[in-house]
Amino acid sequence: MTITATIGRIGSNLLAMLRTRLELAALELQEETQRLFGYLAWGIAAAFFAVVAVLLAILFILVLFWDTHRLAAVGGMTVLFAAGSVFAALYVKSSLTNRPPILANTLAELRRDAQAIKGEQNP
Secondary structure (H helix, E strand, O other), rough: OHHHHHHHHHHHHHHHHHHHHHHHHHHHHHHHHHHHHHHHHHHHHHHHHHHHHHHHHHHHHHHHHHOHHHHHHHHHHHHHHHHHHHHHHHHHHHHHHOOOOOHHHHHHHHHHHHHHHHHOOOO
């Protein structure tokens, strides 16, 4: 086998590996995009229903206590919703911190490819 044929086969193999990895990356990005749009849609729906429920609950409590403990009712509602806001913010921060990295499978495959090219054993 000539050196030109060998180099051609190596180049062809490298291009095939690269194409496979790019297809994997594109598939992961597509899945991540669909997942994010799903989260967004459900988040908007949940926020809408939560806002309506909260407004009705506030109205109910204020009407219920208007004659007797008006300021206590308003203060209690304020503290309740401030605590809910802090809880939601901490939850979002925690979720974003603990999410898996984007393109993790693609990067792992590229690392294995690099190790294989170097002649190292895969773990």
